[in-house]
Amino acid sequence: MKQKIFFLSLLLTSTFFPNKKLIAQEYFTKNGSISFFSKASLENISADNNQVISLLNTQSGTLRFYLLVNAFHFSKAMMEEHFNSDYMESDKYPSASFKGVIDNIVSIDAGKDATYQVTVTGTLEIHGVSKGVTTAGTVTVKAGIISATSVFKIQLKDYNIKIPSIVVNNIAEEIEVTLNCRYQKRTSN
């Protein structure tokens, strides 16, 4: 009798909550951080965006990021205006995204403190241009909290971001991007 009840509950669970197992492997943040740094001969420029959405599946290794370009905050108001209107054209291309997969580990055990050196391969879309990228990063599990960090470089010309010749000494052609996300477990759909 007990066996019958067990199998009946198993059947009901799998019928009405078919994605429960998949969701249990998903971690997300809606306030991840991405900052960039431009080192040029005349000045250094940096900006932060702390409204990055990211979704990490610890079983499949899929990793996604999505951000609004106009959320980047600069120390100078004029830099922010030029960034949005002249370079990133945030009215025309309001978002940037990454969709990829961690390709050198099988799965992340969220129940055990560990540090994973990972390689992520995917597609980075900036300024309406999609480009395949591979970058290194670190995934850390500490007291059940998963964090991801990465530092990588992008070439502005790869994403069709044009720098006028008059400010060519103010903005680097290669930008350093730093990512820092602290995830929470996804509990519902």
Added chain:
Amino acid sequence: MKRNSVKFFVFAIILIAIIFSILGYRMWNKPHVDIMDTIAIRVDAIDLYKDFVNDSALAKIKFINRILQVAGVVKSVSVNQQHEQVILLETPEPDASVNCTIEGKEINIKPGEAISLKGICIGYIGDEANIGLPGDVFLIRCYHVYRK
């Protein structure tokens, strides 16, 4: 006479150059908009969220890059990696919020309490992200408004 004209011309050029340099320097270093001193569009958090979900195109025109004063009920209070306070305001969708990042001093507030925040609306991340999470409306550089 001719020498005086040349002197005057050189002086005028130098003066114009100085004026333009000062103007350029002041423009380059102009401060960010003062959120608290700017007139805001007043909106309820639930209405703001519904506006973005129901007609995203219209909501973008009405709200993006504008200073809003949003009234709502606090769902959660946390701190991001940059040690900025993040206050989520309730919406009709349990997993979606009006996501407000506070600039400056932390606000002493608890979930369930009503609050009014003033900040810049940067937009809504929802269906277009195709990320499989309920969307949030984001406000940055937020301040607590004590008087309604």
